[in-house]
Amino acid sequence: MAAAAGVAASTVSRALNNPGRVNARTRERIEKIAAELNYVPSTQARALSSGRTRTVALLVPDITNPFYFDLIRGTQHQLKAAGYTQLLVDTEESAEVEAEALDRLRTATDGVILTASRLTDDQIIATHRTRPMVTINRNAGTVPTVVIDTPTALRQALDHLLALGHRRLAYLGGPVNSFSNGLRWKTLAEELSARPGLEIVRLGPFAPTMTSGGPAVEAVLNAEATGCIVFNDLIAIGMLERCRARGIDVPGQLSIVGCDDIFGASFCHPPLTTCTAPIERVGQVATTMLLSQINPGLVGRAQSRRSLTLVPTHLTIRSSSGPAPVPVVAERSRDKDRV
Numbered sequence: 001m002a003a004a005a006g007v008a009a010s011t012v013s014r015a016l017n018n019p020g021r022v023n024a025r026t027r028e029r030i031e032k033i034a035a036e037l038n039y040v041p042s043t044q045a046r047a048l049s050s051g052r053t054r055t056v057a058l059l060v061p062d063i064t065n066p067f068y069f070d071l072i073r074g075t076q077h078q079l080k081a082a083g084y085t086q087l088l089v090d091t092e093e094s095a096e097v098e099a100e101a102l103d104r105l106r107t108a109t110d111g112v113i114l115t116a117s118r119l120t121d122d123q124i125i126a127t128h129r130t131r132p133m134v135t136i137n138r139n140a141g142t143v144p145t146v147v148i149d150t151p152t153a154l155r156q157a158l159d160h161l162l163a164l165g166h167r168r169l170a171y172l173g174g175p176v177n178s179f180s181n182g183l184r185w186k187t188l189a190e191e192l193s194a195r196p197g198l199e200i201v202r203l204g205p206f207a208p209t210m211t212s213g214g215p216a217v218e219a220v221l222n223a224e225a226t227g228c229i230v231f232n233d234l235i236a237i238g239m240l241e242r243c244r245a246r247g248i249d250v251p252g253q254l255s256i257v258g259c260d261d262i263f264g265a266s267f268c269h270p271p272l273t274t275c276t277a278p279i280e281r282v283g284q285v286a287t288t289m290l291l292s293q294i295n296p297g298l299v300g301r302a303q304s305r306r307s308l309t310l311v312p313t314h315l316t317i318r319s320s321s322g323p324a325p326v327p328v329v330a331e332r333s334r335d336k337d338r339v
Contacts, residue, residue: 004033055085056290057109059098061116063090065208065234066262067279068115071136074283075113082291084110093175093208095119102127111290114138118177132293134286138179139308144293146286146309150180150259151187153275156315157229157257158191158198160273165324166227166255167197172216172239173204174231181205181231184259188229201225206235213238217246220254226324227255233262233274240268240320251322261316270319277313285309 007030011022022030058075060068076086087109091098095118105112111132117124117140124140127133135145161169171188174181188200203219206212212235220228220239230236236258243250250256250270258265261276289309 053108053110054083055087055109056111056113056287056294057087057089057101057105058113059089059091059101059115059117061091061093061118062208063088065232066264067232067234067260069263070279071115071283074280075287076283078284078287078291082287084291091118093118095123095177099123106130110294113286113290116178116180118175132290134290134293136282136286142307144289144307146282146289146311148180148277148282149310149313150184150275150277153259153277153313153315154184154187154229155191157273157275158188158195160315160317160321161227161229161255161257162195162198164227164255164322167324168199168201168223168225168227170201170203170220170223170225170228172206172220172228172230172235173202174206174208174235176205178208178231184229184231204231206231208232208234210234210238210241213240214242217242217248217254221248225254227257227321229257229259231259233258233260233265233272236272236274236320237264237268240270240272244269250320253325255321255324257315257321266318273318273321274316275313276316277311282311285311 007026011026011030056075056079058072060071062068072086072088079086087105089101089105091101098114098117098119102112109131111134112127113134113136114124115136117135117138119127121140124133124135124138124143128143133143135143137146137148139145139147158169171185173185185202192198192200201223203216203223206216208231216230216235217239228239230239236256239256240250243254248254256272258272258274260279261274265272265274
């Protein structure tokens, strides 16, 4: 193309990538020849010359989990508006797969968003030293992060269940190496001292999938809990299915509270009481924080300096939670009094 236009290759590059730096007449001639030749700029060549790929990787533990649907949408819309392409990677709930993906993506992307990372803090910090990065639901040192404030909704869930008469609860835990799982149990354990008469037994760990619902129900029944808070909605919805199959009345015999408010939580049977967060907004905030690292002048100074953003949550009450069942002994006593 340079030969056809009678200019140097560098002039062609400037005309197509930085048109303001080329004489208008020369630029028009180059653009006309490019159109005649059906020329399409090479993104790889651009990356080599500029050091930028205009691509950002989003790593999620399980692409089939509906929790990530809105997150993916939020990051993609924000990246598209800024002229970036999103590369989506499913790390399969595996720290090894996650580490391998980050290594392969080292020169293929301008930055990375890690969601619910299974890596150690040291691994995350070391990776951040090599490239722009933001984590979601994983606070590791000074690495910029967006954390969903689930503890607030969990406290509301405890207040809700206590008001319904529940005194023995269970927490159905998720993966051992999950930051969110640790934070949720820590919150519940700390709240015990402020709520006299409340018991919470920790059960699990359970894989964060619907198939864990069956074993989770058996564990709760063996623990003789009247209500439970579950690591995520997928396990909780699986529990609802098992209870229905076994003829266990929810919430008559067991109240179930989930976390995340995923697509489907509002129309399962019964609709699930759960901790709700603006997930799409989480993706947008994380993307803005990442772009501020890639292009420091893109956003204000306050956003560029921000290392942690806390996103608020609240409890959404539906039909899977209700009054604690009356003990059989108490029922017999009432019947005797009526005679």
